[in-house]
Amino acid sequence: MSFPRIQPPQRLLMGPGPSAIHPSVLAALAAPTVGHLDPYFLKIMDELQSMLRQVFQTSNPMTMAISGTGSAGMETCVVNLIEPGDRMVACINGVFGGRMAEVGERLGAEVTRIERPYGEVFSPEEIRDVVQRVRPKALGIVHAETSTGAWQPLDEIAGIVHDSGALLIVDCVTSLGGVPVEVDRLGIDAAYSGSQKCLSCPPGLAPVTFGPRALEAMDRRTRKVSSWYLDVGLLRNYWGSNRAYHHTAPINMNYALHEALRLALEEGLEARFARHMQHHRALKSGLAAMGIEYSTAPGCGLPMLNSIRIPEGADDVAVRGQLLNQFGIEIGGGLGPMKGKVWRVGLMGETAQKSSVLLFLAALEQCLNTQGLCPSPGAGVAAANEEYLKQR
Amino acid sequence: MSFPRIQPPQRLLMGPGPSAIHPSVLAALAAPTVGHLDPYFLKIMDELQSMLRQVFQTSNPMTMAISGTGSAGMETCVVNLIEPGDRMVACINGVFGGRMAEVGERLGAEVTRIERPYGEVFSPEEIRDVVQRVRPKALGIVHAETSTGAWQPLDEIAGIVHDSGALLIVDCVTSLGGVPVEVDRLGIDAAYSGSQKCLSCPPGLAPVTFGPRALEAMDRRTRKVSSWYLDVGLLRNYWGSNRAYHHTAPINMNYALHEALRLALEEGLEARFARHMQHHRALKSGLAAMGIEYSTAPGCGLPMLNSIRIPEGADDVAVRGQLLNQFGIEIGGGLGPMKGKVWRVGLMGETAQKSSVLLFLAALEQCLNTQGLCPSPGAGVAAANEEYLKQR
Numbered sequence: 058m059s060f061p062r063i064q065p066p067q068r069l070l071m072g073p074g075p076s077a078i079h080p081s082v083l084a085a086l087a088a089p090t091v092g093h094l095d096p097y098f099l100k101i102m103d104e105l106q107s108m109l110r111q112v113f114q115t116s117n118p119m120t121m122a123i124s125g126t127g128s129a130g131m132e133t134c135v136v137n138l139i140e141p142g143d144r145m146v147a148c149i150n151g152v153f154g155g156r157m158a159e160v161g162e163r164l165g166a167e168v169t170r171i172e173r174p175y176g177e178v179f180s181p182e183e184i185r186d187v188v189q190r191v192r193p194k195a196l197g198i199v200h201a202e203t204s205t206g207a208w209q210p211l212d213e214i215a216g217i218v219h220d221s222g223a224l225l226i227v228d229c230v231t232s233l234g235g236v237p238v239e240v241d242r243l244g245i246d247a248a249y250s251g252s253q254k255c256l257s258c259p260p261g262l263a264p265v266t267f268g269p270r271a272l273e274a275m276d277r278r279t280r281k282v283s284s285w286y287l288d289v290g291l292l293r294n295y296w297g298s299n300r301a302y303h304h305t306a307p308i309n310m311n312y313a314l315h316e317a318l319r320l321a322l323e324e325g326l327e328a329r330f331a332r333h334m335q336h337h338r339a340l341k342s343g344l345a346a347m348g349i350e351y352s353t354a355p356g357c358g359l360p361m362l363n364s365i366r367i368p369e370g371a372d373d374v375a376v377r378g379q380l381l382n383q384f385g386i387e388i389g390g391g392l393g394p395m396k397g398k399v400w401r402v403g404l405m406g407e408t409a410q411k412s413s414v415l416l417f418l419a420a421l422e423q424c425l426n427t428q429g430l431c432p433s434p435g436a437g438v439a440a441a442n443e444e445y446l447k448q449r
Numbered sequence: 450m451s452f453p454r455i456q457p458p459q460r461l462l463m464g465p466g467p468s469a470i471h472p473s474v475l476a477a478l479a480a481p482t483v484g485h486l487d488p489y490f491l492k493i494m495d496e497l498q499s500m501l502r503q504v505f506q507t508s509n510p511m512t513m514a515i516s517g518t519g520s521a522g523m524e525t526c527v528v529n530l531i532e533p534g535d536r537m538v539a540c541i542n543g544v545f546g547g548r549m550a551e552v553g554e555r556l557g558a559e560v561t562r563i564e565r566p567y568g569e570v571f572s573p574e575e576i577r578d579v580v581q582r583v584r585p586k587a588l589g590i591v592h593a594e595t596s597t598g599a600w601q602p603l604d605e606i607a608g609i610v611h612d613s614g615a616l617l618i619v620d621c622v623t624s625l626g627g628v629p630v631e632v633d634r635l636g637i638d639a640a641y642s643g644s645q646k647c648l649s650c651p652p653g654l655a656p657v658t659f660g661p662r663a664l665e666a667m668d669r670r671t672r673k674v675s676s677w678y679l680d681v682g683l684l685r686n687y688w689g690s691n692r693a694y695h696h697t698a699p700i701n702m703n704y705a706l707h708e709a710l711r712l713a714l715e716e717g718l719e720a721r722f723a724r725h726m727q728h729h730r731a732l733k734s735g736l737a738a739m740g741i742e743y744s745t746a747p748g749c750g751l752p753m754l755n756s757i758r759i760p761e762g763a764d765d766v767a768v769r770g771q772l773l774n775q776f777g778i779e780i781g782g783g784l785g786p787m788k789g790k791v792w793r794v795g796l797m798g799e800t801a802q803k804s805s806v807l808l809f810l811a812a813l814e815q816c817l818n819t820q821g822l823c824p825s826p827g828a829g830v831a832a833a834n835e836e837y838l839k840q841r
Contacts, residue, residue: 059711059714059715060496060499060500060707060711062473062477062708062711063476063477063480063493063704063707063708064480065480065481065482065483065489065490065704066481066483066487066489067481068481068482068483068484068487070482070483070484072484074697075482075484075485075697075700077482078481078482081454083479083480083481083482083701084479085454085455086478086479086701087475087476087478087479088455088456088457088475089457089458089459089460089470089475090457090460090462090467090469090470090475090645090651091457091458091460091462091779092460092462092464092467092779093467093652095458095460095773095779096773097457097458098457101455104452107452108452124517124518124521124653125516125517125521125678126516126696126697126698126699127696127697128677128678128695128696128697129516129517129678129696132676132677132678136676156677159677160677162673163673163674163675163676163677164675251697253482253697259482259699259700259701259702260485260697260698260699260700261516261653261699261701261702281554281555282555283555283556283675283676284524284555284675284676285520285524285548285551285552285555286517286520286521286524302784303520304518304519304520304521305466305467305518305519305520305643305645305652306518306652307518307651307652307653307702308467308651308652309475309478309651309653309705310651310653310699310702312455312457313701315452315455316454316455319451319452319454322451323451381487381488387483387484387487392694
């Protein structure tokens with residue numbers, strides 16, 4: 058039995074990730090493989106770390122790419138900072154906060170969960186209450202909830218967590234490169250992300266950064282990290298100056314991330330954040346004109362991940378199928394309790410372009426039309442165009 | 450501060466991995482990214498699993514690629530089969546057997562280590578003794594020790610381990626695709642590999658397979674797997690028929706592995722094994738003519754990883770540096786206690802070609818010559834050529 062060669066369809070990736078990939082990133086991915094201790098690769102690692110520090114807005118030496126996807130980044134942060142019996146708070150307002158709790162529990166941590174409904178965010182008071190009550194070693198919170206599109210403000214929270222003596226672990230999987238992730242200014246102790254969201258690199262690597270208090274906590278551990286693969290103490294020897302072999306790094310994935318970061322910094326972080334916001338506004342105007350509402354609470358919607366309510370009477374699976382099959386557009390369905398209730402429309406990295414917004418609105422109109430659900434034809438595209446004109 | 454684009458030097462990868470990559474694998478790697486739940490990607494996953502079963506020579510349904518490197522594959526096997534307090538035997542005759550012991554210990558397993566000197570293998574009697582004495586839940590052994598070049602026979606061992614009621618975990622990182630890995634015939638319960646050795650795909654994925662007894666052991670677990678990321682119970686839901694989202698798979702890496710497997714099966718496993726052996730024999734003849742000896746015990750050298758003693762008086766680092774800088778050839782130094790004593794010359798996957806063997810021998814001769822250490826110029830290449838002529 059033999060199979061055909063890889064020949065994927067061309068998709069416009071407007072789901073919750075992966076996002077569209079720039080051709081030069083795919084070209085870097087296919088560059089000749091060298092060894093993981095080759096002087097050329099060591100230079101690439103240095104440059105990659107330097108660029109990751111820029112996007113994380115940090116000077117943390119221990120900033121690197123974990124050889125796994127965003128979820129491996131989450132696990133890296135939790136397993137290195139938490140030991141069995143440690144108290145940890147997980148702030149859960151979506152699937153990924155819940156995952157952080159689960160990762161902690163599997164380690165034997167005493168996890169306290171605080172919850173907000175999907176689509177909402179936590180207030181500083183809620184955080185203050187829980188850290189004063191629990192006195193945890195660490196509190197984990199999601200900056201950009203990929204499952205709900207909610208944008209958690211971190212400014213006040215970071216101070217509150219630090220005042221209680223706890224470490225702050227932040228999930229930046231969907232936020233990094235799309236909105237500011239100010240690790241040093243806020244004093245985030247550990248943050249993790251994924252390569253495939255606003256950095257627009259294929260999935261497979263997880264950027265992480267650890268601040269001085271996180272490293273101290275690791276140094277004070279009484280037992281080894283349960284995961285050998287994700288042990289930052291060992292990884293420091295490879296990503297640090299002595300370059301001791303740990304595992305064979307995914308060479309070509311690191312090439313691709315290097316190029317994706319280079320493009321992001323060439324654009325400039327401020328310009329990149331503004332671009333995400335600009336196209337989000339146009340999309341939002343278009344959707345509003347079509348009578349489609351956001352499922353996130355007012356004021357806390359993310360620009361790069363638009364979680365919208367499926368219009369009354371629309372068939373979730375049929376619409377997403379038509380978008381994919383007739384227009385090549387991927388959007389995301391709802392996760393967990395949001396399944397069948399929302400669509401998640403990503404405008405991440407390379408996907409955040411005028412052409413994505415306009416094509417998606419036009420395509421969605423046609424899909425809804427198929428189901429007899431398009432009250433004012435052309436209204437979405439017209440409103441988005443109007444918003445673009447206003448922005449000029 | 451901005452960095453140049455990725456532009457790696459062209460290397461002939463003759464180290465212990467990564468190995469040379471076929472252009473069509475690099476092309477697959479750079480194919481357009483689709484979503485991890487895209488029907489096209491789900492089809493690729495099915496095909497990938499089917500092809501992995503062929504190279505593992507198994508019908509195990511639970512055969513898949515872990516989203517990490519070979520070491521993540523090792524960790525996946527151990528963390529899913531071993532619980533805290535379980536007895537495990539680790540057979541250590543090199544770095545990777547030691548790593549398996551460490552992974553088990555970090556989990557809280559009661560690990561019994563049996564040891565052989567680097568470069569040697571275990572006898573069936575040693576295995577019988579230890580399983581009868583310890584009565585472990587699992588025994589872990591390395592089929593092809595990447596740190597020493599030793600080839601562990603498994604035929605008798607598998608039966609002995611099973612008779613004792615233990616599970617057999619086998620490290621096939623370096624062997625898969627280069628020598629037979631007969632999972633079903635031998636009754637191996639869990640095996641892991643890496644994409645970057647004899648499969649000649651870039652590093653980043655870890656093929657694994659679990660047999661029925663391994664799955665039963667997972668079903669009987671009393672506590673959750675300590676790693677969420679590597680929990681096979683969860684991964685079964687994504688790689689199995691219900692395709693439940695677990696993590697965002699490294700799409701493009703899976704494309705590349707798909708193409709690498711396709712090429713391997715197109716060549717045919719028997720032909721591929723014979724090719725590895727053929728070029729190994731030529732290399733060995735050439736080295737013998739140059740007076741260079743293998744560091745592995747007689748009769749247990751791997752064809753794809755040739756661990757040779759650094760000739761008396763030769764400067765390890767200088768020779769490897771000259772090979773890399775003047776000839777573009779990467780070979781590996783010694784790991785752990787073998788550092789400075791051996792070179793590891795890989796003939797893995799695409800690297801196993803006549804041109805690699807001849808160029809390496811010619812280049813090595815020149816490097817040794819630089820150090821006044823080449824007694825009979827041309828002897829290595831001549832002997833290899835003679836061996837090739839004999840093989841015709």
